[in-house]
Amino acid sequence: MIKYLGSKRTLIPVLEQLAVASEAKTALDLFTGTTRVAQCFKKLGLFVTAVDTASYSLAFAKTWIEFDGGVGQLQLEAAIDDLNKTTPEAGYFTQEFCVNARYFQPENGEFIDAVRNRIETEFKNSWMYFPLLTALILAADRVDSTTGIQMAFLKSWASRSFNRMQLRDPKLLAGGGKAIQADAVSLVSGLAPVDLAYLDPPYNQHRYFTNYHIWETLVRWDAPESYGIARKRIDSRETQTKSPFNSRKAMPEALEKLVRDVNAETLILSYNNESWLSRDDLIDICRVKGSVELIEFDFKRYIGSQIGIYNKAGQRVGNPGQKRNLELMVIAGDPKRVAKMKLVGKHQS
Template identity: 30%
Template sequence: MRYIGGKSLLLDNINNVITSEIPEISSVVDLFAGSGIVSSNFKSKGYRTISNDYLYFSYVMSRASIVLNKKPAFKNLGIDDPIKYLNELTFADTNFDIDQCFIYNNYSPVGQCERMYFQPENALKIDIIRLTIKKWYTEEQITENEYFYLLSALINAVPFVSNITGVYAAYLKFWDKRTYKTLELTEPIITNNGKKNECYNLDFTELLSKKCDLLYADPPYNSREYLPNYHILETIARYDYPEIHGVTGMRNYDDQKSVFCKKGTVASAFETMIRDCKSKYILISYNNEALLSTEALSDICKRYAIGDSFKLFEFSYRRYKNKIPNDTAGLKEQLYLLRRH
């Protein structure tokens, strides 16, 4: 999944800083997990991993891959291959009413709806798969772990048939070739690190009391809120039939705005996180063009760091705009490391 601020290109830098500076750590809290790629990296390296994100769809994406150490058995379902079953499911196979199909009725061009996020066939398939997963769980045919395993597979499949450039803040006014593909779920990748890993859907302040060796934080860098850019994935994950508005069918997100996205609150948000953290070390991903200046964030880190433990690492980074690399000098990804306890 293409994800704003995704760290796939920076995993080596993150790993190198950890192994060279704090090789003794064995447990990590990923406070703003996003796509889950960094949490999955930590888990694959053998760390006991605690993943968190305030957005529910992000939590769903990580819930299976982080918590589970093996594929669920689906003993009570009576279906040998649930992923194959869901891929082959048609509307005629179900007892659902078309009025129950929220994505079909609101994000594909049918009836009075003009939104072009999905071809009608894929929109309907998203709905019947989501409704089936919910039905199985409600009727106790699948466990909580099995529920999130299947839901994660659905959320991860949706972007491959979405009529967007990368995020859901707008849809294309013509059909991209990917939208003609049939929605297809694939098995979530599960690695076994032999640890009891955890996953949460909480405000960042509620995880600061977790005592781990390392707290890794990758908060938003600028004023761009995440939920408006992924509102449809949030709605598919929750399937809560929200009130929507505007050209894009946006759900309300006033209660999910981040303090890291506001110039007036970003400094105090960082201070709260660093001051109240109970983990031994903190590693923060940020960049030199973010909402809070390098100097300001460095000062906060130094204020709470034990001794002279604070270190700043910077890496040149190519700026990407509209899929075209832009090599304008100046942008640097940063890692702020300090010891707290």
């Protein structure tokens, strides 16, 4: 799985128990990101709908959530073996992200350019299109030279960047689901009712569109004009690429609307003690769903905040922050189910 800010990797065991306690058969993961949580629900046998605005999240959700694994696995492995034999050839990706910036070693950039072109020309109309894009992103992430966000690259090459890239089978999961690329707030009232909804919105001003602009471009393959040391996409400046959840002013109303409109028997809202809203605000927002409980977990902070972030000239452009953060989960809905789910929190503390 890729390095991703706010990824809920460490919360998966808890979320798994919460989903079991909720007795859900259908679930909605409204800010699916890496799809880790949606995958966890799918593995439990739930039919999951995974939503995110990011193009790379759509690729992940098509791969791991929408496709029923097992079908065509051999065909996918053969396509990956063949793509791994591709002759590298420099193009847009190499120029922008290996020459103008230093996110990847040029040899890997040339491989990415050539493989990505082949995926577009040979697989555009194939069911393997998204699984192959996912395999390419995962392979690139294993050899990048960043702390895990694409606003800056490391002063000296990361040792993993010297490895030569190879695509691996992303291992599809058995079961059913749906992948949707959309703004959660506008979409949610039009979705079918679900048993369990999981909400994990961004909780500060840091935008995923700019933090992961390289994955966005790799999936869109639209060679955008870019700017600055980080070579961000020019459309980062446009309103339609901005999320209300990155705005202190817009976020409370967006969250309130989302919670009100989501048609789910039980809801889990992940939040963080560094967010703009207090615990009481979160609880108040969730009251419209019925009974409300809050559980908290103490986790080590995202690594980028511990080691600091450096620009091309080797200057520190981000400082290490506090080393611990609290993950909060608000559970809301039918009182009996919420009471059962709350017991999961008790066993964790």
